[in-house]
Amino acid sequence: MSNSQIEKSAFVNTSVRKRLFANDNIFLFLGLIIYIIVCSIIAPNFATGYNVSIVLEQLAVPGILSVGMCVLMISGGIDLSVGTLLSFAACSMAWLIYGGTPVVIAVIVGVLICVVCNFLMGLLLSRTSLEPFIVSVGAMIIYKGFALITTNGAEYPIPGKFGFATNIRFFNLPLMVYIMILVYIIFALLLRYTKFGRWLYAVGDNEEASFLAGISVRNFKLSVYVINGLVVALATILMLSRNEVGNPYLGTDLEMRAIASAVVGGTALSGGKGNIVGTLLGTIWMGIISNSLNVIGVSAFWQYVVTGGIIVVAVFVNNLRYKVA
Amino acid sequence: MPEKKCLLDIQGISKQFSGVTVFSDFDFQVYEGEVHCLCGENGAGKSTFIKILAGAHQRDGGEINIEGNPLQGKLNPALCMKLGIQTIYQEHTLMQNMSVMENLFIGKEVTKRLVLDRRQMYKETLDVLAKIGVTGLDPQTPVRLLGTAQQKFVEIAKAFVQEARVIIMDEPTASFGCHEIEQLMSVIQALKEKGVGIIYISHHLEEVFRIADKVTVIRDGRKIRTYDRTEIDEASIIRDMVGRDASMFYSREAAGIGETVMEVQNLSGGGVKDISFSLRKGEVLGFAGLVGAGRTEMAELLFGKKIPESGEIMISGEKVRFKAPKDAIKAGLCMITEDRQLTGLFTRQKNSLNTILAHSAKFPVRFMHPDRDKETCCEYIEKLKIKCKGPDQQVRFLSGGNQQKVILSKWFHSDGSIYIFDEPTRGVDIGAKEEIYKVMVELCRQGKSIIMISSDMPEVIAMSDRVMVMKDGSILAELSKEDADSETILSYALGGCKI
Secondary structure, eight states: OHHHHHHHHHHHOOOHHHHHHHSTTHHHHHHHHHHHHHHHHHOTTSSSHHHHHHHHHHHHHHHHHHHHHHHHHHTTOOOTTHHHHHHHHHHHHHHHHHTTOOHHHHHHHHHHHHHHHHHHHHHHHHHSOOOHHHHHHHHHHHHHHHHHHHHTTOOEEOTTTSOHHHHSEETTEEHHHHHHHHHHHHHHHHHHHBHHHHHHHHHHHOHHHHHHTTOOHHHHHHHHHHHHHHHHHHHHHHHHHHHOEEOTTTTTTHHHHHHHHHHHTTOOTTSSOOOHHHHHHHHHHHHHHHHHHHHHTOOHHHHHHHHHHHHHHHHHHHHHHHHHO | OOOOOEEEEEEEEEEEETTEEEEEEEEEEEETTOEEEEEOOTTSSHHHHHHHHHTSSOOSEEEEEETTEEOOSOOOHHHHHHTTEEEEOSSOOSOTTSBHHHHHTTTOOOEETTEEOHHHHHHHHHHHHHHTTOOSOOTTSBGGGSOHHHHHHHHHHHHHHTTOSEEEEESTTTTOOHHHHHHHHHHHHHHHHTTOEEEEEOSOHHHHHHHOSEEEEEETTEEEEEEEGGGOOHHHHHHHHHOOOGGGOOOOOOOOOOSEEEEEEEEEETTEEEEEEEEETTOEEEEEEOTTSSHHHHHHHHTTSSOOSEEEEEETTEEEOOSSHHHHHHTTEEEEOSOIIIIIOOTTSBHHHHHHHHHHHHSOOOBOOHHHHHHHHHHHHHHTTOOSSOTTSBGGGSOHHHHHHHHHHHHHHHTOSEEEEESTTTTOOHHHHHHHHHHHHHHHHTTOEEEEEOSOHHHHHHHOSEEEEEETTEEEEEEETTTOOHHHHHHHHHHSOOO
16 A cells, blocks of 8 residues: 555655656756847846737737637647637628727627638548648638738728727736636646546547547547637737737738747647647737847848748757657 | 469569568469469568569569560569559559549550541440450449449459459458448359469458459468468468568556446447447457447547447447547547548647647636646656657657657647547557557556557557457457457457367
8 A cells, every 4th residue: 555655656746846847848948048138138128117018918919819829730630720810800890880880899700700611621621531721721721812802902090999909908018918828727727627628638649549439539639619719709809909909911821920929839730739838928029029029130031041940940940859758 | 283383483572671571482473263362460571562563662672574585673563563563552552533433444555546446446345345344334434423333343454454464452342331342252163264363362261262363371570381272271261371480569557447437238330240249447349340440430430420320329328329429538538540641630730739629628718828728738758758859749750659748738638538539559669559559558557548549459458458350340358358369359250260
């Protein structure tokens, strides 16, 4: 009895240092700290309160989208349409608000658009063996068309009616930053402490084995897409509120940013691997890279080269760790 | 009658895998225009033999003479083809999106001034197909549109185009109907007349007897005997196939057998025809048969992976209908599948996730705690003596036997009462094998019931309380423990003939 107790505790509690270095995200975290310190030394106006609030405000929307993307990718899916879906839903909401519809109804419509679109895509992807990559590329183009149709190519400015996400501030940080942090906390708990979280990894790792272990794989995958729809809806609302204008290009490149953040954070395109803390670090990395390059004074053209290079290096390092683990 | 030329002469071939001898001192000859059949049980070494000849494995010792010339050095697949040895594997190896014609001429394309001469290839394809007696096949058809049998014929035609002198066929009729088998037989006849030597490997003895000029029986990597056409005798071939050392048997303690817990009546669907049996408490019911006899398909029907077309399943006297494995698990079933990596494990996940999964699907829990998962996992690591670094280790780093134990712990934790084991010890070393047997005996003692599908004859005989023998999707015989010996089982599995 006592013997078994000892063995058990040997498995559960290892030394703090060992546990710290066994953590998947430790290098990402240490690298980030070092990068921030270096940038602060090179550019004195990098670590100012003003700049920090700018960075956080800028990464809130892509950060929220990254959470949805991370969850989707762990389950073995991917969605390249989140950026244009955001544009489409934001344009629809702006059009409604511009025309005098009450804000609450416009928000409900926006949420419905995102959820229904993702529900349909989930239905298609969970009931057939189509590739999520291809289907979501198709959806991406369709939503882009819808966004242009809704606005007729024009913009719908809605100043002063929907600015809550940046106007409401606590400790000098806009509300949307707190909302993003809340989303991360909710999803981190969801993945760690619920059955949903366990099943997410199982389905992403091996669908057949999941089915044979008693999981209704098709409905589960559908639910993941619906959850992603809700995440996109939230991002849409914050994006529109921050910009206060409905524009068919609001969501341009956001899907790539979300995928890059998730991947830098250790999420695998093949499914079954990834975590929320890593995705948060990936999001911060992505936000800080472009901001720091701006502050240091690197030309905008070179920023693409550096950003892309850092993504590849991050994935490479992650892959090395994965093999050793 | 002129002396036939020896195309392939193999002398004293041996092969070891990580210190274990799977093949020793094996002789084999193939003459011009001769069909030489190779018979043996699952795991007797037939596929190793083919792989050595095809150049996929390297031989450790022995000589290979091709048309009288000794072969120096190592074989590789490209060299084998050049030497005129073509292997037709059980699985399809054709390019599915290319046409019949393009497949035939891969690497041997006919060109006219650097441009493919399609007209010439079309003509030659028709020619070759006619030569081996296949008609009504358009050379332009993409291969993916052809049936299994037709694809096999295309492969044979391809071997012919590549100027094969010796063609190895591994279970060519695995998914053939009667008519297609007839067609293959006539194709083989045509090849014989062209002077091609054929090594034919099949479980189906009736085919072997029809076409064989010689039959060699292989057991445990050794040649037992080579029969000439005139001395072929079914009973003695079967005896040669099964005869083995009695010390390999695992002796198990008997457990008390109780009332019927599961009753299956006239179950059909998915390649299984009209299956009925009952399973009692504390019993191991063995399902013997050849690979492809429909045993795994039956397990899939029982477990709700596939939905039966007709028939009934009763569990503890109540009629059940499973729409998905979820329902079967809730009714107390567990399935340990044949292919661990593909259908049993979450290889990149931790031990603990693998352990708790079936339980989480069975019971309506929403919230979990990682520490509780780990504790559960530790319990099973200890109970089943799983060799691993702990609950956080990914299962892909474990050995085959330990992976199998992780799967067992998944099902133990789900607290089922009926266990379906599909090939429980495939790819597991001897030590782990015995531990898995112990676990099975322990389950019986606890009053659980086991359906064990196994192609390992000693295992079936040692572990089962009753043995069902299946062939072509039906149950051919039910044998009690006393009647179940290798020869009886094998004679039913091979074709229902009595010795």
